[in-house]
Amino acid sequence: xxxxxxxxxxxxxxxxxxxxxxxxxxxxxxxxxxxxxxxxxxxxxxxxxxxxxxxxxxxxxxxxxxxxxxxxxxxxxxxxxxxxxxxxxxxxxxxxxxxxxxxxxxxxxxxxxxxxxxxxxxxxxxxxxxxxxxxxxxxxxxxxxxxxxxxxxxxxxxxxxxxxxxxxxxxxxxxxxxxxxxxxxxxxxxxxxxxxxxxxxxxxxxxxxxxxxxxxxxxxxxxxxxxxxxxxxxxxxxxxxxxxxxxxxxxxxxxxxxxxxxxxxxxxxxxxxxxxxxxxxxxxxxxxxxxxxxxxxxxxxxxxxxxxxxxxxxxxxxxxxxxxxxxxxxxxxxxxxxxxxxxxxxxxxxxxxxxxxxxxxxxxxxxxxxxxxxxxxxxxxxxxxxxxxxxxxxxxxxxxxxxxxxxxxxxxxxxxxxxxxxxx
Numbered sequence: 411x412x413x414x415x416x417x418x419x420x421x422x423x424x425x426x427x428x429x430x431x432x433x434x435x436x437x438x439x440x441x442x443x444x445x446x447x448x449x450x451x452x453x454x455x456x457x458x459x460x461x462x463x464x465x466x467x468x469x470x471x472x473x474x475x476x477x478x479x480x481x482x483x484x485x486x487x488x489x490x491x492x493x494x495x496x497x498x499x500x501x502x503x504x505x506x507x508x509x510x511x512x513x514x515x516x517x518x519x520x521x522x523x524x525x526x527x528x529x530x531x532x533x534x535x536x537x538x539x540x541x542x543x544x545x546x547x548x549x550x551x552x553x554x555x556x557x558x559x560x561x562x563x564x565x566x567x568x569x570x571x572x573x574x575x576x577x578x579x580x581x582x583x584x585x586x587x588x589x590x591x592x593x594x595x596x597x598x599x600x601x602x603x604x605x606x607x608x609x610x611x612x613x614x615x616x617x618x619x620x621x622x623x624x625x626x627x628x629x630x631x632x633x634x635x636x637x638x639x640x641x642x643x644x645x646x647x648x649x650x651x652x653x654x655x656x657x658x659x660x661x662x663x664x665x666x667x668x669x670x671x672x673x674x675x676x677x678x679x680x681x682x683x684x685x686x687x688x689x690x691x692x693x694x695x696x697x698x699x700x701x702x703x704x705x706x707x708x709x710x711x712x713x714x715x716x717x718x719x720x721x722x723x724x725x726x727x728x729x730x731x732x733x734x735x736x737x738x739x740x741x742x743x744x745x746x747x748x749x750x751x752x753x754x755x756x757x758x759x760x761x762x763x764x765x766x767x768x769x770x771x772x773x774x775x776x777x778x779x780x781x782x783x784x785x786x787x788x789x790x791x792x793x794x795x796x797x798x799x800x801x802x803x804x805x806x807x808x809x810x811x812x813x814x815x816x817x818x819x820x821x822x823x824x825x826x827x828x829x830x831x832x833x834x
Contacts, residue, residue: 434617435461435589437774438609440596440632441625442466443473444572445759447579447590448767449622451502453774454588461618462588463611465595469576471626473760475649475727477669477681479662480761481512481567483531485739486782487765492537492566494764503585504578507571507674512564513542513551515665515714522560525665529562538565551663552656555716561665569662569671572760579763596625599636605749606636620774624753627693627732633752638744641735641792642754643805644688648704648728649681650711652721666714668707678718680711685731689807693730700726731757734792735799741766741787743773752789 437453439446442464453460468474480495482488498506516522529539542561548554550563580590591613599621600608606621623632630640654676661672670680686701704726712719732754734740739755739762751773755762765782772779796802 433615434608435459436618437620437622438463438616438618439622439624440609441623442468442590442592443471443624443626443759444469444576444579444763445753445755445766446622446624447576447583448763449624449753449770450588451579451583451586452767452771454583454586456771456775458775460588461616462583462590463594463596463609463616464590464592467592468580468590469572471729472647472731472757474572474576475729476572476760477649477664477679478569478572478671478760479567479669480508480569481528481564482758482761483528485762486784486786487762487769489535490765490768490781491762495568495570498764502578502582504581506575506578508568509661510568511660512567512569512662513561513660514564515547515551515554515561515663516559517557517666517713518559521665525562528564532564532566539563540565550660552658553715553718557713557716567662571673596632601636601747604747606747620749620751622751622753622770622774624770627690627730629732629752629754631690636750637746638750638752640740640752640754640789641795641799642732643800644690644693644730644732645685646688646698646701646728647681647685647731647757648700648707648726649679650704650707650723651725652678652718653724655718655721666710668710668714678711678715678721680707682707682710687805687807688730692807698728698730700728733757735795735803739766739787740789741769741773741784742789743777744789
């Protein structure tokens with residue numbers, strides 16, 4: 411479909427407007443994480459008048475603090491993700507510190523069989539992987555030890571710096587005329603004739619022709635106000651960062667239920683579950699502090715890379731992520747409203763962000779994705795979901811401390827991944 415005709419049909423004004431005093435935009439995006447900012451950049455580069463509203467600071471949640479992996483072989487967005495990441499520094503005009511390839515280590519046969527899924531999916535797409543014996547693993551990964559069972563060298567995927575990538579999206583979007591308002595909390599929506607016509611915030615009202623909601627854990631809550639149900643729950647995720655170590659030739663190394671990378675400074679930045687399920691109401695009133703679960707991350711990292719076990723942990727992070735019942739993203743235009751696009755990436759948003767932003771751009775402007783079948787990411791797959799699905803899966807919030815409601819008792823529960831980002 412012709413882009414200009416599509417925008418005209420969808421009510422989107424493609425004219426570029428430098429008037430920063432405007433009280434609205436053709437497209438308003440709620441959420442200043444990587445998904446929202448990527449979508450904003452994709453739209454702005456087409457000349458669409460776009461405004462991103464962020465309740466806090468951009469990337470203050472999981473978007474700015476994650477393992478930096480770019481290898482989501484299980485997603486319909488995978489091939490677009492792989493096509494785009496090597497190009498992102500040039501396309502954005504700012505560094506992301508993307509580095510290609512990935513190695514996954516297995517410490518036993520069960521992990522080896524589980525991690526083979528990436529090899530099989532890569533082969534399906536014509537991508538190469540190598541199976542590594544223990545000697546080859548230790549040659550490629552100097553921090554690996556005698557306890558390694560085997561490994562995979564995926565000649566695809568890679569990793570990038572979440573902080574730099576997030577800032578790159580924001581700057582690139584603004585370079586193209588897109589606007590960003592931080593510290594702007596959404597309070598309500600205005601709907602007329604089956605269309606969202608505006609967003610009420612604590613900084614005033616903003617009119618729009620199309621609304622995109624990509625607000626992480628708050629996506630479901632915001633969509634509920636518009637009569638759209640997105641089943642999702644919130645979890646606390648944690649990561650640790652070590653002191654700098656000598657650089658490995660390939661920094662994207664994970665396994666043993668962990669995701670992460672070595673930064674260009676030499677730090678090891680790793681996370682992994684099990685996580686704690688949270689009530690969404692707690693997210694706004696509880697500081698996302700680290701918990702004793704980070705010691706489990708540290709011990710598993712020491713087992714994964716025993717020759718780096720002496721490294722001291724110098725920082726830790728905890729934040730809130732969202733998960734859908736099947737652990738997969740939702741990117742869809744719900745039938746309930748004519749001009750609404752919703753996106754929740756179910757805790758794997760960073761790596762998919764170049765492709766998810768492209769997909770959102772397509773849905774907003776053309777009504778359909780040009781490069782992938784998004785049917786497996788539609789809301790329709792939850793039509794027959796059990797009302798008590800959270801209880802069935804055991805995804806229940808941890809119990810509040812009756813003495814001090816501001817603290818919670820740790821009760822890690824299983825979720826449908828192996829905690830390295832691979833759905834079960």
